[in-house]
Structure formats: C-alpha cells, structure tokens
Amino acid sequence: MISEPTYLAAKLVSHRIAEHFRKQFDHRDVDRRHIPDMAVVEILIDTAFWASLRREEGYEPKISLAFVPPDWASDRLMFHHTQRFTPYNLVKLSPAVVQPGIHLGVWMEGDNFYLWGTIHEVPTHAMVVEVVEAGLLVVKQKHRLHAQKFVNVAVLKGNQIKVIEDNHWGLTDCPGILSALLGFSHAQDDQSENILVQLALAMRRHGRGALLLVVPSNSTAWLHSIVKPINYLVEPQAMVPASEKTDLATDREMLHKMINAVGGYSAIDGATVITEDHRLLAFGAKVARSPHALPVAQLMMTEPVAGSVMQLLDATTIGGTRHLAAAQFVNDQHDSLAMVASQDGTFTVFAWSEKEQMVHGHRIDTLLM
Secondary structure, three states, X not given: OOOOOOOHHHHHHHHHHHHHHHHOOXXXXXXXXXXXXXXXXXXXXXXXXXXXXXXXOOEOOOEEEEXXXXXXXXXXXXXXXXXXXXXXXXXXXXXXXXXXXXXXXEEEEOOEEEEEEEEOOOOOOOEEEEEEEOOEEEEEEOOOOOOOOOEEEEEEEOOEEEEEOOOOOOHXXXXXXXXXXXXXXXXXXXXXXXXXHHHHHHXXXXXXXXXXXXXXXXXXXXXXXXXXXXXXXXXXXXXXXXXXXXXXHHHHHHHHHHHHHHHHHOOOOOEEEEEOOOEEXXXXXXXOXXXXXXXXXXXXXXXOEOOOOOEEEEHHHOOOHHHHHHHHHHHHOOOOEEEEEOOOOOEEEEEEXXXXXXXXXXXXXXXXX
C-alpha cells in the first residue's frame, strides 16, 4: 500500500491531468483500464518527485514511468518478481531506463502499485511521467502510434505548475511546429514538422544559445535581411535523402546525423539558415534589417499554458540580440520562421501573424522537455 502523497503540487494538479486523459476516450468504446484517475495521477507524480530528490551513487536519477498494464505491452521485459512502487526502488532501477525510449512499467492491483518491468513501445494515449532532473517532472502522452516526440500534458518544477493548454490563444494562427508539439499535426505534415521539432531539441542540447531561420525554397529574398558577405555560405545540402534506393532505416540514420550536424552549426555565433524543404544554406549569418522594411516595433508573445495571457511587448524588451534579430527577420520576411534557443533553456518561435499583422512570438520550451 502506497503511503498518502505529500507533494502538494501533485494534489493541486491531479484533477486536471486526470480530466485530460479521460477526455481522450469520452466517445470511444475501448478498454479504459489505463485511464488514470485523480488518485493514480497523484501517486505517480508524488512518488516520482521524491525519487527525483534522491541520489544513486552520486548521480541524479533520470526516470521515465509508463502507466500501462503488463498485458498491453508488446515490447516488454518482465521482472520475475514485481517491485513495490517506491522512491527507493525507482532510484535503484533508474540506470536501466536512462536511455531515451525505455520506460518502467507501473500498474496496480487494488490499492497496491508495483513496477512490473520495462517497456519500449508505449500504447497511444498512455500516461508517462518523466523525471528530468531534481524536482522537475513532465507528464506526457503518446499521441500517435509512430510519433517520435511525446505530447507534454504538464510540467512541474517544485511548487511551479504549468498545464499545457492545447486550445491557447493564437492556435489558429500558429506555425506547424507548435501544432505538432500540441498533437494537432496532420499525417501529411508529420515528417516536415517532426524535423523542426528535432532541430529545436538539437538547438537546445548544446546549451550555447542558437538562432535558426527557415526560409522559402527557391527564393533569395531572405538575403536582403542578411549582412554580406556570409562567412559560412554552403552548397545547399538536403537533410532528407532524395534517392529512392535507400531504405527507411538508412534514411532515418542520415536524417539523424544531419539534424545533429545542423544543431552543432547553430552553436556558432550568428544564424543558421535552412529552407522549408530542409536544405542547409548557411550558418554563422548576421541578421540585419532589410532596406525595404521598417524596424520592428511591437510584437505579441504567447505561451500555450493554462492561465497565460497574450502580451504586447516592445521589441527591445523581448530578450537578447538573438530574439531581436529573429523578430526583425520575420518582420522583414513574412513567409519565414525564426527559432531561438536561449542559454537558460527557453525557446521561442517567431512567425508572422496574418490575422494580427504583426510578429507573433510563441514560447514553446515547456513543450520541448
């Protein structure tokens, strides 16, 4: 029997998370065993939180938990003896699931929660709790069968709670990367949007700050907003293999290498430039106002988090030089996208809003964890 949860944030957010998962199956005639109620959500978050504060041989545990019954797991490793679901056992088992894509399976019998093994393929819409670092938890779900990035439901850091609002202000006028992270992308757009998501993760990974510009294919208009000469102008290099002779595994490996390479180029001072069809054009480029455009004055900023409000900000107050350069570039080039990773972990996507006729900054770091 698990003791009464004592992490206050788990109590405060459990009803909202339980409601989120319940809504996934309101009108479906399916097995509902894995839909977590408030008590389940509270216990999973509480146990994961206290585990995150422990140490295993001096290391901070990184853990991913999936609330899945053992008989639902198609790709699983079963323990001969199940383990009690406690912070101690989570920390002891954490080295086994430190690699991405591996999760500890959690289930319950009556009031008793237990760890039954590890799982690679999480069923669609199952609840996943990830321990990112001490005191930082992310509640996620797998939204589609072949999605590489899970959709974030809530982020808890100590006593700070951010619940993702998938119907936030501005969603109808937002870039594809945001709709993909919220789980709204269409099948035909999956690859393109997933590549931008993977690039965003690569840009954050090196922790040095980065600026990525996504410009239209077969257009040179973006050059009007770049200082000449460009130090690192390259022969256009496709990130997605064009040959039909390569197999799917080879394609994925090549794409993974290119994404990592572009992520590395983004650490160099200046902007990295790619096309909408994912061809690398330049890196280390300096952004300047186009002679045909006015300085960006104001822009709006939103974050897809419940309780957040749209802010109308002066361009000089939105952050450092990367943010101002990104906002100015999009103000000049309405058909382009600018993605900014800050050294402190924040991530902003700038796009032109046709509806509001101004630059719209979307804070998405909560979705990238």
